[in-house]
Amino acid sequence: MKKKMMINGIxxxxxxxxxxYGVNAFAGWGRGPGAGGCGGPGGRWSGGNDRxxxxxxxxxxxxxxxxxxxxxxxxxLRQEIYQKDLDLRSxxxxxxxxxxxxxxxxxELSQLEADLEQKRFDHMMAMRxxxxxxxxxxxxxxxxxxxxxxxxxxxxxxxxx
Numbered sequence: 001m002k003k004k005m006m007i008n009g010i011x012x013x014x015x016x017x018x019x020x021y022g023v024n025a026f027a028g029w030g031r032g033p034g035a036g037g038c039g040g041p042g043g044r045w046s047g048g049n050d051r052x053x054x055x056x057x058x059x060x061x062x063x064x065x066x067x068x069x070x071x072x073x074x075x076x077l078r079q080e081i082y083q084k085d086l087d088l089r090s091x092x093x094x095x096x097x098x099x100x101x102x103x104x105x106x107x108e109l110s111q112l113e114a115d116l117e118q119k120r121f122d123h124m125m126a127m128r129x130x131x132x133x134x135x136x137x138x139x140x141x142x143x144x145x146x147x148x149x150x151x152x153x154x155x156x157x158x159x160x161x
Contacts, residue, residue, distance in 0.1 A: 055131055062130045070123040077116050084109040 055063070088105040091097050127134040 059130050063127055063134070066123065066126050066130065070119070074116060074119055077112060077119070081109065081112045081116060084112060 084105060088102060088109055091102045091105060124134070
């Protein structure tokens, strides 16, 4: 009898966990157009933000071109950062890592990250020339810092800068 109650309790707890996880995973679905990240008319760039700024089709096009340009111009730099990070991790994973090599790799990685941050800043300033509200309000840099979150920097979703 106790064994059956224990099994039933585990099954119920598992079902509650799965249901709770599923509800959280699908939260926000079905909110209609413009509820998503960067994309199209109704999205955050085009006026789906808290500040009520609505972009014209031309502004939206300019911002999209600016974003595409930023990604293209930083592709090589982002690849270099990825490779240096792998090299550093590989060095540190050794049983007896070479301290001088690890230090050199860390300095190089820091410089590359600083270069990317400067380019990101320049990109943000260019975006603000198109739309002064870009990157402000509820869509500013999130708690995780730059590079995370949706188009204008907040929670999960597509990265824009």
